[in-house]
Amino acid sequence: MSDLKDLMEKLQVKPGEKAKLKDRDPRDLSFFDEEEETKGATAALAKEIDVLQDRLYAEGSRSLLVVLQGTDTAGKDGTIRGVFNSTGPLGVIVTPFGPPTRTELAHDYLWRIHAACPRRGTIGIFNRSHYESVLIEKVKKLSPAKDIEQRYDEINAFEKHLAENGTTILKFMLHISKSEQKERLQERLDDPTKNWKFNPADLEDRKLWDEYQEAYETMLHRCSTPWAPWYVIPANRKWVRNAAVARIVKGMLEAMDPQYPKPNWNPGDFTIL
Amino acid sequence: MSDLKDLMEKLQVKPGEKAKLKDRDPRDLSFFDEEEETKGATAALAKEIDVLQDRLYAEGSRSLLVVLQGTDTAGKDGTIRGVFNSTGPLGVIVTPFGPPTRTELAHDYLWRIHAACPRRGTIGIFNRSHYESVLIEKVKKLSPAKDIEQRYDEINAFEKHLAENGTTILKFMLHISKSEQKERLQERLDDPTKNWKFNPADLEDRKLWDEYQEAYETMLHRCSTPWAPWYVIPANRKWVRNAAVARIVKGMLEAMDPQYPKPNWNPGDFTIL
Numbered sequence: 301m302s303d304l305k306d307l308m309e310k311l312q313v314k315p316g317e318k319a320k321l322k323d324r325d326p327r328d329l330s331f332f333d334e335e336e337e338t339k340g341a342t343a344a345l346a347k348e349i350d351v352l353q354d355r356l357y358a359e360g361s362r363s364l365l366v367v368l369q370g371t372d373t374a375g376k377d378g379t380i381r382g383v384f385n386s387t388g389p390l391g392v393i394v395t396p397f398g399p400p401t402r403t404e405l406a407h408d409y410l411w412r413i414h415a416a417c418p419r420r421g422t423i424g425i426f427n428r429s430h431y432e433s434v435l436i437e438k439v440k441k442l443s444p445a446k447d448i449e450q451r452y453d454e455i456n457a458f459e460k461h462l463a464e465n466g467t468t469i470l471k472f473m474l475h476i477s478k479s480e481q482k483e484r485l486q487e488r489l490d491d492p493t494k495n496w497k498f499n500p501a502d503l504e505d506r507k508l509w510d511e512y513q514e515a516y517e518t519m520l521h522r523c524s525t526p527w528a529p530w531y532v533i534p535a536n537r538k539w540v541r542n543a544a545v546a547r548i549v550k551g552m553l554e555a556m557d558p559q560y561p562k563p564n565w566n567p568g569d570f571t572i573l
Numbered sequence: 574m575s576d577l578k579d580l581m582e583k584l585q586v587k588p589g590e591k592a593k594l595k596d597r598d599p600r601d602l603s604f605f606d607e608e609e610e611t612k613g614a615t616a617a618l619a620k621e622i623d624v625l626q627d628r629l630y631a632e633g634s635r636s637l638l639v640v641l642q643g644t645d646t647a648g649k650d651g652t653i654r655g656v657f658n659s660t661g662p663l664g665v666i667v668t669p670f671g672p673p674t675r676t677e678l679a680h681d682y683l684w685r686i687h688a689a690c691p692r693r694g695t696i697g698i699f700n701r702s703h704y705e706s707v708l709i710e711k712v713k714k715l716s717p718a719k720d721i722e723q724r725y726d727e728i729n730a731f732e733k734h735l736a737e738n739g740t741t742i743l744k745f746m747l748h749i750s751k752s753e754q755k756e757r758l759q760e761r762l763d764d765p766t767k768n769w770k771f772n773p774a775d776l777e778d779r780k781l782w783d784e785y786q787e788a789y790e791t792m793l794h795r796c797s798t799p800w801a802p803w804y805v806i807p808a809n810r811k812w813v814r815n816a817a818v819a820r821i822v823k824g825m826l827e828a829m830d831p832q833y834p835k836p837n838w839n840p841g842d843f844t845i846l
Contacts, residue, residue: 350658358769377663385623385661389698390653392662425662482845489840496631496834503843561769567762570776572755 304551307331311544313530319520321513321532326477328534331544338543345546346386352553353423357391359558360421362466366549367426369435370474371512372502373484375535376427379474382542383549384425393418396427409433409451410458417462430455434519439511452522459528469528470552472545473516474535478509577824580604584804584817585797592793592805594786599750601807604817611816618819619659625826626696630664632831633694635739639822640699642708642792643747644785645775646757648808649700652747655815656822657698666691669700682706682724683731693739703728707792712784725795732801742801743825745818746789747808751782 310331313319332338356362368376384392395416404412410430418424434451437443459469476484485506488498505512524530531548535541583604586592605611629635641649657665668689677685683703691697707724710716732742749757758779761771778785797803804821808814 358766360769380663381661384663385659387662388654388658389660389662389665389667390650390657391667393666394662394664485845489843489845493631493833495836496633498836500838500843503845506845560766563768563771565773570762570773572758572762572776572779 304547307544308531308548308551311531311533311548313520313524313532315525315529317521317524319517319524319530319532321475321517324475324532324534326475326480326534326536329537329540332540335537335539339539342382342539342543342546343386345543345550346383349383349546349550349553350387352550352556352558353387353391355558355560356423356553356556357421358560360561362468362556362558363418363420364423364549364553364556365418365426365462365467365469366423367429367431367469367471368474369429369431369472369516370535371476371481371509372499372505373481373488374474374476375538375541376474378538379472379541379545380425380427382538383546384423387423391421392423392425394425394427397429397432410454414458417467420466430458431519431523434523435512435515436505438515438518439508452519455523456525456528459523459525463527468552468556470548471524471528471530472548473520473530473532474541475532476535478506480536481506481509577820580817581804581821581824584806584821586793586803586805588798588802590794590797592790592797592803594748594790594793594805597748597805597807599748599753599807599809602810602813605813608810608812612812615655615812615816615819616659618816618823619656622656622819622823622826623660625823625829625831626660626664628831628833629696629826629829630694631833633834635741635829635831636691636693637696637822637826637829638691638699638735638740638742639696640702640704640742640744641747642702642704642745642789643808644749644754644782645772645778646754646761647747647749648811648814649747651811652745652814652818653698653700655811656819657696660696664694665696665698667698667700670702670705683727687731690735690740703731704792704796707796708785708788709778711788711791712781725792728796729798729801732796732798736800741825741829743821744797744801744803745821746793746803746805747814748805749808753809754779754782 356364368379370376380394397412400409400412413430416424416426433443434448434455438448463469485498485502488494520530520532533541533544629637641652643649653667670685673682673685686703689697689699706716707721707728711721736742758771758775761767793803793805806814806817
């Protein structure tokens with residue numbers, strides 16, 4: 301297992317970098333040991349994340365926002381289960397962003413996002429996010445090109461605002477290959493317990509694979525900032541994906557180093573009758 | 574370990590029953606085996622709850638609402654950790670209810686409650702709840718007695734509405750003794766990692782212990798209904814508390830028996846290119 305700093309360095313899109321997804325291997329194994337060992341390490345990390353989350357909650361002054369993006373079947377739900385199941389629901393809130401409702405459409409595209417940002421002391425996980433506004437909306441031309449062009453800078457400004465006000469941001473793009481997506485869609489057709497996840501519309505999106513990859517590249521290029529960098533996670537193998545995300549989340553929480561608040565009283569001040 | 578039906582029968586307040594908390598032993602061990610064995614069984618139950626929750630999520634048509642009430646230090650947070658940590662944050666949402674904000678006070682007392690009810694397919698956990706409106710508000714006379722008297726029936730009608738619209742409701746009162754509370758408050762004073770949980774105002778509430786117990790009894794008597802019964806959980810021992818709640822939650826999810834939805838297509842209808 302390699303160094304966390306190396307891992308982050310390798311997976312991060314540097315501010316200003318023109319990220320080419322073809323140069324990033326979704327099957328990359330170079331940062332991990334053998335599968336079973338890595339799974340054990342991830343389970344241990346998940347428990348450490350739980351402990352750090354408890355301190356973050358106690359401290360009550362900062363928050364962590366984890367943004368998950370990826371094509372259909374990229375494994376957003378699976379990442380949440382794999383990395384955060386030991387952390388439990390106390391102090392961790394997942395917000396899935398589907399197509400905007402009529403009420404949401406009556407506001408600007410960041411309105412519902414801002415409303416769902418994690419309160420102090422908590423970890424917020426966005427299952428899809430404001431980035432849909434420069435992905436599906438761009439590929440399917442749901443908004444004028446001029447509006448979409450403005451959004452990259454708007455999003456950067458919004459995230460800077462969050463970062464300056466106590467929210468640490470981690471953005472993960474779960475990167476799978478086109479052939480891996482085919483296998484996963486086929487599994488949803490074949491496995492009765494996964495049928496419910498199959499959406500015929502996903503096949504329409506699959507036809508636009510290249511357009512989506514290009515929109516992702518533009519997003520990575522324009523919106524990887526010093527205050528909210530993107531990480532491209534090799535996600536063809538679920539255990540590699542979970543291991544990479546868990547290590548980065550745990551490393552970031554450790555760097556935040558949340559502290560139990562010091563009381564402004566002494567135990568002797570009180571007598572419990 | 575005794576039968577689930579017996580356990581539920583014993584802990585449930587029957588509709589119309591005048592519950593006497595003094596007759597319910599917060600140290601009751603009669604329903605459980607030895608401590609280590611019970612803890613292992615609870616961990617196994619937590620994993621089964623996770624599997625059932627996944628089916629509930631897939632089914633997407635019903636929800637489960639878990640209401641947790643109890644005096645300060647009764648262990649509401651601990652119950653959530655103990656029973657739901659394996660279930661993770663995907664599909665489980667915890668809502669803590671503190672003193673109402675100015676916006677919330679500008680509405681009726683059920684407004685913020687209704688807004689936080691779990692969406693279909695999810696489990697919602699209320700850490701405190703609408704019952705504060707007949708507990709602290711009654712004991713501290715924060716609302717007119719006439720208003721509070723009306724609330725029991727209003728709450729029953731509200732919960733009936735939820736039940737008839739697809740929400741299964743489980744209400745747990747975590748029952749601890751006055752001496753157990755003393756120990757736990759002292760621990761918060763003495764243990765630096767627990768100092769942040771200590772609130773001097775809790776000592777004021779402790780002086781009103783008897784008044785609170787009486788308000789709880791009235792709540793149990795008036796609001797244990799066929800569609801949303803109260804369970805009084807012996808909570809002096811954390812492992813007993815978690816075991817009892819886990820068994821009832823798991824039993825209820827099993828009785829709900831959520832199903833993976835049947836697709837309205839055949840796998841052969843689609844070819845993935």
